[in-house]
Amino acid sequence: MGCLYCQTTGERLPLDTPIWRSSTGGLLDIELNAAFPRGEIARRPPGMWRYREALPPFDDADVVTFGEGFTPLVRGAVGGRSAWLKLDYLFPSGSYKDRGASVLVSQARRLGIRRVVEDSSGNAGAAIAAYCARAGIACDIYVPAATAPAKVAQIRAYGAGVIGVAGDRAATAAAAWDAAQREYYASHAWNPFFLQGTKTIAFEIVEQLGWRAPDVVIIPVGNGTLLLGAYIGFRELRDAGVIDALPRLIGVQAAACAPLHAAWQSGRDQIEPAGARPTIAEGIAIANPVRGGQCFGAVRATNGEFVAVTDEEIDAARREAQAAGFFIEPSSAAALAALRQWEVPGDTIVVPLTGHGLKAALPHGF
Numbered sequence: 001m002g003c004l005y006c007q008t009t010g011e012r013l014p015l016d017t018p019i020w021r022s023s024t025g026g027l028l029d030i031e032l033n034a035a036f037p038r039g040e041i042a043r044r045p046p047g048m049w050r051y052r053e054a055l056p057p058f059d060d061a062d063v064v065t066f067g068e069g070f071t072p073l074v075r076g077a078v079g080g081r082s083a084w085l086k087l088d089y090l091f092p093s094g095s096y097k098d099r100g101a102s103v104l105v106s107q108a109r110r111l112g113i114r115r116v117v118e119d120s121s122g123n124a125g126a127a128i129a130a131y132c133a134r135a136g137i138a139c140d141i142y143v144p145a146a147t148a149p150a151k152v153a154q155i156r157a158y159g160a161g162v163i164g165v166a167g168d169r170a171a172t173a174a175a176a177w178d179a180a181q182r183e184y185y186a187s188h189a190w191n192p193f194f195l196q197g198t199k200t201i202a203f204e205i206v207e208q209l210g211w212r213a214p215d216v217v218i219i220p221v222g223n224g225t226l227l228l229g230a231y232i233g234f235r236e237l238r239d240a241g242v243i244d245a246l247p248r249l250i251g252v253q254a255a256a257c258a259p260l261h262a263a264w265q266s267g268r269d270q271i272e273p274a275g276a277r278p279t280i281a282e283g284i285a286i287a288n289p290v291r292g293g294q295c296f297g298a299v300r301a302t303n304g305e306f307v308a309v310t311d312e313e314i315d316a317a318r319r320e321a322q323a324a325g326f327f328i329e330p331s332s333a334a335a336l337a338a339l340r341q342w343e344v345p346g347d348t349i350v351v352p353l354t355g356h357g358l359k360a361a362l363p364h365g366f
């Protein structure tokens, strides 16, 4: 029933091996034979765990959940262009990262792990801290010293240790990396169980559209945990015969920190670390994404593309969305800024709204 898989070495290991990277230090992925028994799925509560036959197998007692998921999919418009908006800012901790945290922390509980470490610009840390609180697992979250105050307060409130690290986001990742040599790394970038949670967004979108695939999904991308999750999810649906074709995945980066977009523009596969200038889209400002090569492969395989949007465009989209009642944070508005540039009428377009506006309300003002 599934295995851990290292693309570099071809190594395959049982799913309950207590590791977060391969023996040679490479990225791990998870292989599963996902199934979608629609009748049974329809009889279960509306949440991400209704797709049990497509998730890593866990005993019920190990599943760490707040009943999250199956977020609303509603019509909305920005800049005169309308799309299906997937309201993933309505998760228990206020961002889609709860999808990944629920599966990853379930894995930690199954393994009997008592303490984890994670690094984050805020939302992944909040999600891991929330699910660790639910599971009774201790956690230390490393954040850049300049993280939004509301996000730090939220992580603390869950009872997690917060370690503020001077310098940029990369310095924070390095500090957590050191700690992860001793503790289980609950990293949304490295740990493959996180992507097993984020992939459920694809299942929900397809079920909510009447078991049909959209044509385009526009996703904000830093480390690419939502982009890669969506790619894995749509691929599993196609391989299971539920949908015929994959939607085009559009990865949106903040122009101030856009290494994937830069590589895409240059036509080369070589991803150079970006010089990170400050951006209001702090949640996607990742200079050197660990799974950057995989993000590239996902976008290419779906005939998608990477686009970059400026802080002015992001802020304009944020204001417009908020004024229409969608209270989202700037990282989330990046995808809407891209929607304003998208000119394919008639396509079924989905835009996940990834993070709640309250998380950024203090520093960015009104």
Ligand SMILES: *Cc1c(COP(=O)(O)O)cnc(C)c1O
Pocket: 095, 097, 123, 124, 220, 221, 222, 223, 224, 225, 226, 227, 283, 284, 286, 329, 331, 332, 354, 355, 356
């Ligand atoms: C984490 C996050 C993203 C995208 O995340 P990556 O995994 O870094 O690509 C987008 N929006 C919000 C609000 C986030 O917290």
